[in-house]
Amino acid sequence: MSIGSRFPKSDGVAKADGSGLYTDDIALPRMLHAKILRSPHAHARIRKIDVSATEGYPGVVATLVGAELPAKYGVIPWTHDETALAVEKVRFVGDEVACVAAVDERTAEEALKLIKVDYEVLPAVLTPEDALQHPEIKVNEKAKVGNITKHVNLMFGEVEAAIASSAAVVRETYRYAGSTHVPIEPHCAVARMDADGNLTLWSSTQIPHYVQRELSRVLGVPQSKVRVIQPLLGGAFGGKSDPFSLEFCVAKLAMKTGRPVKILFTREEVFYAHRGRHPMTMDVTVALDRDGRISAVDNRILIDGGAYASFGMITAYYAGQLLTGPYRFGTYRFDSYRMYTNKPPCGPKRGHGSVQPRFGFEVALDEAAEKLGIDPVEVRRRNFIGEFVETVNGQKITSNGFLKCLELVERASGWKERHGKLGPGRGLGVAGSMYISGTAYPVYPNEMPQSGVLVKLDRSGRVTIFSGASDIGQGVNTLLCQIAAEELHCDPRDVTVVAADTDLTPVDLGAYSSRVTFMVGNAAREACRKLAEKLQAAGGQSFAEACQRAEAAEGAPLAGTGGYRTQKLGGDYRGGTIGASPAYSFTAHVAEVSVDEETGIWKVARIWAAHDCGKALNPTLVEGQIEGSVYMGAAEAQMEEMVYDQKGLLFGPSLLDYRIPTSLDTPDLESYIVESNDPGGPYGAKEAGEGPLHPAIPAIANAIHDACGIRIRELPFYPQRILKLLRQRDATRAGERAAS
């Protein structure tokens, strides 16, 4: 059986021998290189841009300014609020201002110094609190009221009454720091325009279809003449799921010059492109009844969005809508503001919008359970929401393997024997979570399939799958080979995948919201099953012979198509479809930490992570997703933070200053796969790429509490913050001793 096997990645050899081509590996004849001039101010009006000095500079071929590309764009059709290059205003340090194309990169970079920009510096707002208090300083004109990208305030049931009658109530403020994706491949794009007006863009994007739409709109080129190709992609994590300025710049410069143009972002520029984790300040209330059941959850959330919306409208919803499992909530309210500020735009980083509230909630749940003397694993088990149920906010949960996840990490970590008993400075903590397997509707409303797959059979026995899906390293191309092998009974090594090329492949909406395995998998299975029927009817001694006989019977080439579209899902209220998914994944983690009480320096020794992915179509790939997620979550707890000075300048936009974990900083990771066999998923599968990140942060925070009795409520858990809490703890204990 191909499904469920540890089939090696279909692109494994091309990546192992260095032959696989990423976007920056593309070099076209006569290709130019372009660089982008960026704003030194957090907020300024542009009085004038003078590019005349670049004209005639040896090697410079063309320049580009914002007025040449004035159309606004954005991934969400309701919040088109950015331009490829600044028009009238810059909104953060690093915002794009002008672009130069030259014969090589260094020449383009030198020419940038010749551009004169006359700025009128404006007051900037750098925190969401300031953004609320100073509506007169307008960061982005798209905001209807002040600096609010989106405000959502929804209440399910009578929260206040439920809190009033609860046995244990915790109200605390939790602060989540901003962090960024850091794919090791910087963003890169290459464009070429032919004499017939056909534009081709190769880009390191995880959303070729949306990029095609936005390029067409902004450049005024018909969509049928825009081709977007995603070569091999060197990591994304949500950081390449917006249309980016470089894509518009290379396309426009290719049109202006008639020559191919490339832009490769420097590492510093990747930090400005950002779209990373939103900083959130959350006032969380968790109330439990006498039996430890969750009677009410209330969360007031202030979200720091940066200068542009990105997916921010959705972020304001996800911050609330995705919290309502794996536990049953009696009542629930969330009130979230996503604010514009003069900083690089935040967006969807792995676990979009829901990692932050999950941290606050899971720590508050621990605190509330402690008040009632209930074990942290037990309180989570007791509140399990069940299978095939509705959440408090009207989301339909299908399969749910959370109890098994909890049981596995409880046993593997030796929880019963070790929690609370590891001695000073060592502890265990637990947390759970839920995540979506795709969203119920595309970012632009339409009735067409969210994912389409075309499969062609050659008389040689070669199978070719055409899929618009983006393999961003998660391995969807490998899954497609496995699905073809499973349905057609062919060798998975005899399958070619043609992927993510808008001229050649049917539309898939992109690699975001953990939708790919579920939606592309269903579409591929349908396409293959249509062909399998024909092959079975044809008979034959070998696969190739079956293909030949079936083609003879058909009298035409053999091809099958499949499509996937979600049913109508979600609660019957405004925003009720946001966060509605055809299936939810579930995760439980136990983290073990050690804390040096003298210095505050702490370390995660190990994280046990169990994840319900429905069905592991390829256990090796699923484990890779779990381990990569846990690593990235632990990193946010340990060390990662986007820090700005009082003028909005990002500190150290490099990998020396913005530290990500090396092999020496990463805890031991133990991953366990749980299979709940979802009725809607392909072969029972659900997502695995984002859900397993969530519990890492609260599990670590809860483990630090077990180790030394402090509650850390602010990320990252810097040693100096731990030390401060330890000193407060000691002062409190000394006070209590004196009083007694």
Add this chain to the structure above:
Amino acid sequence: MQKSGLIHLWINGEDHALAVPAQRTLLEALRYDLGLTGSKQGCDKGDCGACTVLAAPRGSTARGEAILACITLAIDAQDLAITTIEGLAGPSGLDPVQRAFADCGALQCGFCQPGMMLSARALLDRTPLPTLPQIQEALSGNLCRCTGYTKIYEAVQVAAGLRAPSQRAPVQSERAAASDSKAQTVTEIVP
């Protein structure tokens, strides 16, 4: 537009003469002048390790140590014998490190992988049977953002013949009883 001078580089057992400006890095020469695009640029500052290549004194039979091509000038690499990822596989096919990385799922996006595998090769050349801490130490200059490193360690151990690839089986969850959870009446509080 800068003046170029002629240099000689010894890459994967071949001599290359090329004209480059003085500030051309070894990484740029490999990627853009010689078409050896398997060496990757992740930061161009020596922080990420994606550009790692192996370097030994010219004439040496060993492949040598891992160096960072993005902070080595092409001019300064003339006395070295360089091995890039394109030179790691031999006539009999992939190097055991490459094979193990592919078999163990040690790669996801694959971008850090050429550098990672060359660091692993350098380790195994000097320490054929490394301990886990030795592997972690040897790879600590190569950042990977996808894997959490776990399967990379596994691949290095597999390449060294220390273990077989992981085979932990998934666990089935039992069907749970339906709970009494249901959607609550919703109130939208519009500001």
